[in-house]
Amino acid sequence: MANITVGLIPSPDMPHKIINKIYDELPRAIQEQTDYDGWHFDKHVASIVGTAEHMDKAMDIAANMKKQKEWDYAICITDLPNFSNHKTVICDINYDNNIALISLPVLGAVKLKKKLKHFITYVIQLLHNGSSDQQLLNKRHFKLTQFNTVIPNEDTDDQNHERIVVKSTTLGWFHLIAGMTYANEPWSAIFDFKK
Known part of the structure; x- marks a missing residue:
C-alpha cells in the first residue's frame, strides 16, 4: 500500500501552537489505530481559516490546498466556533473531497493536546474507512461529552x-466558552499589567 499524506491546515495562534506540540506524535497515533505505518503529515498555516467572514469558505480552501499539495486528506483546525441548530x-x-474542519474551542480547555x-x-479514520467506532470517541477522552452525527440542513x-x-x-456551550477563553490566553494580559 502506498504512503498516505494528511495535510493539517491550522489557523494562526492557538491551533498552530497546539498542532506544533502534537505534530510529531500524530504518525504513531494513527498507526496504532490502523495498523498501517505509511502515514505522513504535512502542515500549512492559513490565516484565512481563522477569519469569521471566511468560515464558510474554509472547506473550499482546504479542498484547493489538498489538490495543490497532492495530499490524500486535509484537516483544517480553526479557533472559531461553529453552530448547527x-x-x-x-x-x-x-x-467527497476527503476534507474536514475541526473547531478547536469545542474541545474545551482541559487536556486539549x-x-x-x-x-x-x-x-x-472516518475519512479513510468511511466509518469509525463512535463509542471509542465518546468514552476514551470525552467521558462526559456525547456526540451526534448529523447531516447539515443546507446540504440535503x-x-x-x-x-x-x-x-x-449546555455542555457544548460550557466547553466552547472554556476553549475560547483558553485560546485567548488571558494569563498573558496579567503579565502585561505587571509591567
Missing part, C-alpha cells in the same frame, strides 16, 4: 457531508 459543532466532514490528537486520528442533496455536534447544548 443551536448545537456546537466540533467537526464538519466532506467525504490529547483531545485534539485523538480527534484528528478519529477524523482520519449532499449525503457525503456530515457534522459531529455535541449532544448536550
Whole structure:
C-alpha cells in the first residue's frame, strides 16, 4: 500500500501552537489505530481559516490546498466556533473531497493536546474507512461529552457531508466558552499589567 499524506491546515495562534506540540506524535497515533505505518503529515498555516467572514469558505480552501499539495486528506483546525441548530459543532466532514474542519474551542480547555490528537486520528479514520467506532470517541477522552452525527440542513442533496455536534447544548456551550477563553490566553494580559 502506498504512503498516505494528511495535510493539517491550522489557523494562526492557538491551533498552530497546539498542532506544533502534537505534530510529531500524530504518525504513531494513527498507526496504532490502523495498523498501517505509511502515514505522513504535512502542515500549512492559513490565516484565512481563522477569519469569521471566511468560515464558510474554509472547506473550499482546504479542498484547493489538498489538490495543490497532492495530499490524500486535509484537516483544517480553526479557533472559531461553529453552530448547527443551536448545537456546537466540533467537526464538519466532506467525504467527497476527503476534507474536514475541526473547531478547536469545542474541545474545551482541559487536556486539549490529547483531545485534539485523538480527534484528528478519529477524523482520519472516518475519512479513510468511511466509518469509525463512535463509542471509542465518546468514552476514551470525552467521558462526559456525547456526540451526534448529523447531516447539515443546507446540504440535503449532499449525503457525503456530515457534522459531529455535541449532544448536550449546555455542555457544548460550557466547553466552547472554556476553549475560547483558553485560546485567548488571558494569563498573558496579567503579565502585561505587571509591567
